[in-house]
Amino acid sequence: MMISSEEESVFDKLHEECGVFALYGHPEAANLVYLGLYALQHRGQESAGIASSDGRKIHSLRNMGHVADIFTPDVLNQLPGELAIGHTRYSTAGETSLKNAQPLSVACNKGQVAVAHNGNLTNAIELRRELEEDGSIFQSTSDTEVILHLVARSRERTLSGALRDALLQIEGAFSLVFLAQDRIIVARDPHGFRPLAMGRLELPDGREATVFASETCAFDLIGATYVNDVEPGEMVIVGPEGTTRERYTPPQVRAHCVFEHVYFSRPDSIVFGKPVAQSREMMGRLLAREHPADADVVVPVPDSGVASAIGYAAESGIPYRQALIRNHYVGRTFIEPSQAIRDFGVKLKLNPVRHLLEGRRVVLVDDSIVRGTTSRKIVRMVRNAGAREVHLRISGPPTVSPCYYGVDTPSQRELIAANNTVEEIRQFVEADSLAYLSLESLSKAVDDANDNFCYACYTGRYPTLVQIGEIVMAKTGCC
Numbered sequence: 001m002m003i004s005s006e007e008e009s010v011f012d013k014l015h016e017e018c019g020v021f022a023l024y025g026h027p028e029a030a031n032l033v034y035l036g037l038y039a040l041q042h043r044g045q046e047s048a049g050i051a052s053s054d055g056r057k058i059h060s061l062r063n064m065g066h067v068a069d070i071f072t073p074d075v076l077n078q079l080p081g082e083l084a085i086g087h088t089r090y091s092t093a094g095e096t097s098l099k100n101a102q103p104l105s106v107a108c109n110k111g112q113v114a115v116a117h118n119g120n121l122t123n124a125i126e127l128r129r130e131l132e133e134d135g136s137i138f139q140s141t142s143d144t145e146v147i148l149h150l151v152a153r154s155r156e157r158t159l160s161g162a163l164r165d166a167l168l169q170i171e172g173a174f175s176l177v178f179l180a181q182d183r184i185i186v187a188r189d190p191h192g193f194r195p196l197a198m199g200r201l202e203l204p205d206g207r208e209a210t211v212f213a214s215e216t217c218a219f220d221l222i223g224a225t226y227v228n229d230v231e232p233g234e235m236v237i238v239g240p241e242g243t244t245r246e247r248y249t250p251p252q253v254r255a256h257c258v259f260e261h262v263y264f265s266r267p268d269s270i271v272f273g274k275p276v277a278q279s280r281e282m283m284g285r286l287l288a289r290e291h292p293a294d295a296d297v298v299v300p301v302p303d304s305g306v307a308s309a310i311g312y313a314a315e316s317g318i319p320y321r322q323a324l325i326r327n328h329y330v331g332r333t334f335i336e337p338s339q340a341i342r343d344f345g346v347k348l349k350l351n352p353v354r355h356l357l358e359g360r361r362v363v364l365v366d367d368s369i370v371r372g373t374t375s376r377k378i379v380r381m382v383r384n385a386g387a388r389e390v391h392l393r394i395s396g397p398p399t400v401s402p403c404y405y406g407v408d409t410p411s412q413r414e415l416i417a418a419n420n421t422v423e424e425i426r427q428f429v430e431a432d433s434l435a436y437l438s439l440e441s442l443s444k445a446v447d448d449a450n451d452n453f454c455y456a457c458y459t460g461r462y463p464t465l466v467q468i469g470e471i472v473m474a475k476t477g478c479c
């Protein structure tokens with residue numbers, strides 16, 4: 001089933017990768033949210049924003065670019081108060097503009113409210129159409145704005161009541177953090193697609209601040225302790241009267257995004273209660289068992305392949321070598337040479353260590369092949385640096401279906417594995433051999449004995465109905 005650009009046009013983005021952070025009860029709330037976002041920068045590099053409350057008024061600042069460039073001391077001084085939320089956003093397709101940057105805020109009959117969202121709503125098109133027919137005027141093309149309209153229009157009198165009302169109408173993936181004048185409210189969708197961790201931070205005066213983040217690496221930076229996850233279908237309210245945790249809807253079949261463990265989250269985070277580095281290393285070990293290679297060195301594609309390459313090397317006994325060096329300072333814009341230089345883009349990011357590769361049979365480990373174009377350039381780079389053989393090993397199954405729950409994947413027609421056999425992909429990327437981790441091993445690596453993860457990008461079986469324009473895809477086996 002193909003999705004035309006026309007069908008995608010109501011919202012700019014169907015796939016939006018983001019990080020969220022929230023904090024209640026610290027005199028330097030905006031400063032700490034800034035640090036939290038800094039640690040979550042890998043989840044979105046296009047825009048960032050912070051909204052804080054001084055108890056009477058919400059102050060908000062959003063801009064395009066990286067967290068550290070946007071939030072200078074002067075900017076942070078404009079965000080007073082003891083409670084704040086923040087967001088980093090990344091999008092590739094469609095319009096990328098400031099009006100879609102988050103937190104989004106409104107003033108309505110429930111007071112001022114700001115929201116930051118990680119995930120994608122799968123019924124946003126239908127809800128937006130209904131709201132527009134009823135007279136709502138939208139400022140952005142982001143699905144998150146639908147939530148604010150639902151809150152504003154709710155007949156419930158309190159903000160938490162209106163939020164509950166809104167949460168019961170939206171479907172898909174959402175880890176949400178809301179800021180009101182005197183409280184933080186967070187919520188997670190009933191399937192638990194995207195992560196949302198809760199932590200606490202002790203203040204020097206003995207008080208305790210409460211924090212929430214997409215990933216626990218954000219807690220580490222500010223010295224907060226990870227307590228547990230916001231549960232799927234749970235809403236947590238932190239305000240002057242303390243903290244309340246409640247289920248706003250009964251739990252449903254769990255569908256934690258397995259790609260958070262494969263690629264998206266930082267390895268130093270605990271996601272869905274499990275250390276990411278641990279599951280990635282296990283993916284590498286199982287990959288080595290399933291698909292051994294007669295080779296001299298194991299080389300990761302940095303940074304995504306590092307932890308699984310360590311696992312592959314440990315399991316196979318083949319030495320691990322960092323033979324591709326990544327330049328971490330490549331910005332979004334750079335001056336390109338006026339004359340075409342072959343594979344310029346990938347050379348900006350990666351450079352081979354020739355003496356580690358020359359004459360060697362190399363196992364190259366990465367987490368995924370999406371379109372195949374970058375992988376081909378990297379295989380060529382390794383071969384041009386003198387490798388005798390290049391055996392590509394992928395620490396997840398073939399990516400055959402787009403994600404509708406918040407990971408940026410191209411349409412199915414652009415996914416090389418959706419349209420080619422493994423042998424055809426091997427030929428395209430010009431590797432001597434190519435093998436992927438099996439679904440069973442991936443599930444084992446993330447300890448998914450109870451079937452709590454979503455594998456839709458690898459199987460095309462979506463755990464919820466997915467609505468794209470007029471097309472409603474079935475719960476399983478669509479596309």
Ligand code: AMP
Nearest residue numbers: 304366368369370371372373374375408
């Ligand atoms: P390609 O060979 O062009 O398909 O690109 C493969 C590379 O893209 C791998 O190194 C992956 O780590 C990386 N990758 C996979 N998924 C994503 C994603 N959602 N966003 C950005 N990069 C990704």
